[in-house]
Amino acid sequence: MSEATGDTAWDGLELVYPPLYEDVSEAVRIRLRAAPWWRALRWTARGACALALVIAALALLPPEPEPRTAALFAGLGLVAVLAAELIPVTTARSVFRAVRDQGEGRALLDEDGGRWITRDTDTVIRWPMLPRYVETPRLFVLLTARGASTGFAYLPKSGLAGPADADRLRALLDRHLTRV
Numbered sequence: 001m002s003e004a005t006g007d008t009a010w011d012g013l014e015l016v017y018p019p020l021y022e023d024v025s026e027a028v029r030i031r032l033r034a035a036p037w038w039r040a041l042r043w044t045a046r047g048a049c050a051l052a053l054v055i056a057a058l059a060l061l062p063p064e065p066e067p068r069t070a071a072l073f074a075g076l077g078l079v080a081v082l083a084a085e086l087i088p089v090t091t092a093r094s095v096f097r098a099v100r101d102q103g104e105g106r107a108l109l110d111e112d113g114g115r116w117i118t119r120d121t122d123t124v125i126r127w128p129m130l131p132r133y134v135e136t137p138r139l140f141v142l143l144t145a146r147g148a149s150t151g152f153a154y155l156p157k158s159g160l161a162g163p164a165d166a167d168r169l170r171a172l173l174d175r176h177l178t179r180v
Helices: 021-033 036-059 067-102 163-176
Strands: 013-017 105-109 113-117 122-126 132-135 139-143 152-156
Touching (some): 013 163, 021 067, 036 067, 139 163
Antiparallel strands (some): 113 122, 139 152
């Protein structure tokens, strides 16, 4: 990783940005959407809810309707969906608390990879660790390989020095990563 300090020439990009919940939340949602397990979990929760609602409806049929059983199964089905749908929110809040406590972030990017610096951390990640990325109107979200489905890094466009830097960053990412 080339250095961005001292007398060494550095031709990479630098982003400086405050921790914003909106950025973290969007990055977490993108990370989850890219993970096969997340799609499977959501469909499983919805399927469980549908099954629970069918059982609830059957419990209300004669000859002996059971409203308590129906209410229990309807409630369980809704809890399954609610629990699955709350995962992005709770994950984003948890990640944001950790990011917020570190204060302003800096990302230095060049042909080798990225260096993320906060008050207490200094992490270097080479491009092969984050081989994919997604671009949104406000972020570039870098993702680990499909099989890993765990890691991500985000780069807020608001942290760029100017609009032309978004094009430079996009070109750098396109040279080293796959856009998804």
